[in-house]
Each structure stands twice: as C-alpha cells, then as structure tokens.
Amino acid sequence: MDKKATMKAAAEIRKLCIDELAAAGYGHIGGSMSICDILAVLYTDILDIDPKDPKDPDRDYVVLSKGHCGPALYATLAYKGYFDKEMLHTLNQGGTSLPSHCDRLKTPGIDISTGSLGQGLSLGSGVAMGKLIQGRKGRVYVIVGDGELQEGQNWEAVQFIAHRCLENIVIIVDNNRRQLDGYTEDICKTFDYKRKFESFGIHAFEADGHDVCDICDKLTLAAKTGPAAVIMNTEKGHGCSFAEIPGFNHYMVISREMADEAIAEVDRRLEESYGQAD
C-alpha cells in the first residue's frame, strides 16, 4: 500500500462525508467518522471492484450492516467515482438516491440494503455461500458495529460461517465502544470480542481502526486465513473536531460553519501526519 495515498483518501472521504451531512443539516456523524479510515483502506488497497461495472458477479462485496452510517459509504463511493460528488448534497432529500440507511436499489455501489441492525452478517454469509456454490470469485466484507453485536442474529450468522468454513468472508467490527444511548460498556457489556469470535470457531484479529497500515495488514491477514473477524478499535466521531466529544455524538445537527471548520481541521491534521509518516 501507499500509506500517504490511503491517508489522503481517508481525509477526502471524511471531508466529503462532513460536507454531505452538513448539506442535509444533520445526521449520523459519530459512527460515520469511526469507519472512514477502514473504508479508505478497503476501497483503496483491498477490494477487487470496478466502479464502471458495479454488478460484476465476481466482485468483492461490501455489506455495511450498521446501515445508518451510509453517509460515510456514500462519500467513499463518490470518491471512487461510482457517482458524482454533487449527489452527496441530496442526502435524505425526498426522492434522493442517498437515503440515510443503505439501499441497494437506489445507490450505485451499494451491494446490500441495511438499517435494521443485526441482519447484514446473515445477508453477507448468503452472498459468500452463493459465491462458493457457484465457484465465483470475490470476497464479502461485512462491517458491523460493536453495539450492533448485541443483536443475537449476528451470532447465529457467525456459527453458520464457522460451521460452513466460509473462507471468503471477513467480518469487520467497528469497535467505537459507543452506541446510541451511550457507552456500550454501560448499556450492555460486550466483553472480549476476540475471544468471543474465536470461541465461535473463526479467526479474530485486532487493529487500530484509525491506522491505515494496521487496518490494511489485518484485513489482508483475515482474507488469507479464511473466516475471520477484525476488531477495529476506533473512536466514535474520530477526525471530525466537533464530533470528538464525550457526550452524545451519534446523531448531530450540523451547521455549515461547523462543517467548514471541521473540514479545515481534517486538512491540518493530514498535513501534520504526513510529516510524521515521512
């Protein structure tokens, strides 16, 4: 990977996403920010995809099971050229192609519709199974939230994936340690994800979910080892100055001024980290 290029991609995605949410005036900023670096690595360094052929049956699939963070994925898809960046300004408007939660029927590049938490991993396991049955190429990357893992259906899916040895699926946990109502630890403890996944019979790795090199290494490793989960330790709101707060940041009202300041801050931090990366 070209670390600088991927960091630049992450910054561009973050800026597009903040701008997109500001155009709507509100939205799921916290969980969108926590996955920007993961999306940047996936779409820059990992996925076998072609924005000009978004329905290629041999492509890699992405299932954003935490569907409310669609805005981050839309920013990524626009960055990759699936559609014009101007379209991001239509988020949540009546008749838009970009609804708050991912919709495969509306948005080019969205593989699976999500929004009712806990269902994406099952859908992803079906895509993986369908690919194996038909000898198709491509992997399935399913992004779930740590709060979302409270939904029992996820663990049905993990058992299925382990039992069937679905080697073409990678589970990505956005472990931002917060859910809508507060800290996951306070609402319903999730204990040790790595040991949980391992006890269910699949490989598990941990990564710093804001370090593009670590993300890339662990995703590459997970893809090689077969059914695997990568627990990405992240921060809800990361990289967006006004959302990096200990209080409620799941969903925020966002003014143009807030967005402009945060976008400038993303650029400043990128410059700083470039220095460190050299």
Added chain:
Amino acid sequence: MGRLTDGIKLDTTEMRAAYCAALIEKARTDKRIIVVDADVRHSVGTEPFYAEFPDRGINCGIMEAQAVGMSAGMSETGLVPFFHAFGVFATRRVFDQIFLSCAYQDLNVKIIGADPGVTAASNGGTHMPFEDIGLMRLVPGSVIIEPADAAMYRTAVAYMADNYGVHYLRTSRRKTMRIYPDGAEFTVGKANMLSDGGDVCLIASGIMVYEALKAADMLEGRGIRARVLDMHTIKPVDREAVLAAARDCGAIVTAENHNATGGLGSAVCEVLSETLPVPVERVGVKESFGEVGTQDYLQKRFGLTADNIAAAAEKCIARKRQK
C-alpha cells in the same frame, strides 16, 4: 355425503412427499434452486432433495433469522433459495428478516411454511399459525399460495422458481383429502371453480376447500345452490372471480384455516368493499390462540367445519334478502 364430495378420499401420499417430489423435478432442470432448512427437514420432508442434490441443500440448524437472511444473500448471487420451516417460524418469528432482508431490497426468496393452522394439531398453540397469511399479505409484492391438496405442487413450485420475488407457500405436510386428479391444471392468481351455483359463493383455501364442498352438499339438500371457489392464491387474490361471485350470487362466505382477520376473508372483503359490497360472512379463527388436539377436534373447537360454513351461508343469504 353428496354430489360434490362423493369419491373424495384421503390421499394415499403425504403432502410433504408430493411437495418434495415436485421440487426435485423442477430442480433437475433449474440448477439455481437451493433448499434451506432450519432443523426440520425431516418434518417438512425435504430429505429426498438432499439425497439427490447433496450440494444444494443447506440445513442451517435452529436459526431461522440467519436462514432467511442467508437465503436473501444467496439470491443476490442468482440462486433461488426455498426456505422451509413450520409456518409460525417461517413467518412470524422472522417477519423483519422477510420484510427487510428479502422483500425491501427486492431479493428472490421462497418461503415454505408447514403445518398451517389446525393441521399443527398436537404441536399446539406455539406451533399453530393463524396469522401467517395476514403477516405475509402485508409484505409489498408478496405472493401467497395455499394448495388444497397435493395436485397443485407442480404448478406452485414451477411458479415460485420461474417468477422473481418473495413467495409464501402455506402447506400441510400430512395426508389430506384429495380433491383434484393428478395432472389437474392450475393458474396462480386464478381461482378454481369446483361447483357453480347462484345463491351463495363459498370461497375457501387449503383444508377448508373440502369443508366448503361438504357444506355445498349440505346446502344442496336444503335447496340452496352454492358456488365453490378454491382460492389457492390468496395474494394476489382473484378479483375477477370475487366480483363475479358478488354479481352472480350476491352473498359470499369465506372459509380459512387462519384468523378471520388478515387472511382470505379480509382479502375478499377488501375487493368487495371498494367495488361491489355484498353480504359476507367470514369463517375463520376468531381472536384466539391455537391449542393441542386432533385436527378434527380443533376444527370443531375453532369453528372450521362444513357445518360452520353452511350456517354462515344461510345467515349470509338471509342478510342478502333483507337488503
């Protein structure tokens, strides 16, 4: 006994065996068909499919939500999964998965719910679906089929495989009264008229078709000529047949092995109330949960017999005359 029911006997084969035979026959030429089970393949009778196509049967274990979501994902890759479970678990337990993982995103999943209504018999209230049709009717774009006997499976299975979308097949697994000869023709969405008459129309599905025929025989003895429709496709309901019944008979009785709210009776009333209102009586389960017993006992317990249909017909005809 009477003109319409003479000669109708209990089938010699079980419904599940006939269903699986029809599925295997279709799957020989349609390689996209995949069977998905949730630990009841022995009960719902799909085992012969696994024997013939070991790579195309997936028994998930006791995890219906995963089975439905996984089926939806598989269909995205071009396969056509047929998911089997008892009716309550195939619909009520996984309604959000059917709604969002399948229908909402236009995926292609076939759902087979076994043991409809009182046919769950000794499994009792936890296993007795009286609301599965109501739930499935609420899914935009869904198709709902409830065969009266084993003769319709070939048509139903072929329709489900050949047509895209979320389809629900509600089917008994045990032996049932055999109304149709082998090779009988069916068209999904088109009711079968089993008897014509102008005094009242009895519209039934599933096991209630035989009860309706018995009721028509009973009514004939009382000088009442009943039309009997097998409404095997509950959604989309055959509007033309319902409107013709309203015009020709002026009184309609619906009969279903299901809650009287939300199913066939509701579908018929929705058509009539917006077009040609005539008196309707709905024979079905009224505001109750299931319980254990033989099918015979339960049909009497919940008012799902030919006697109930005949009484409803007389009441309906009286209402017509009062108009």
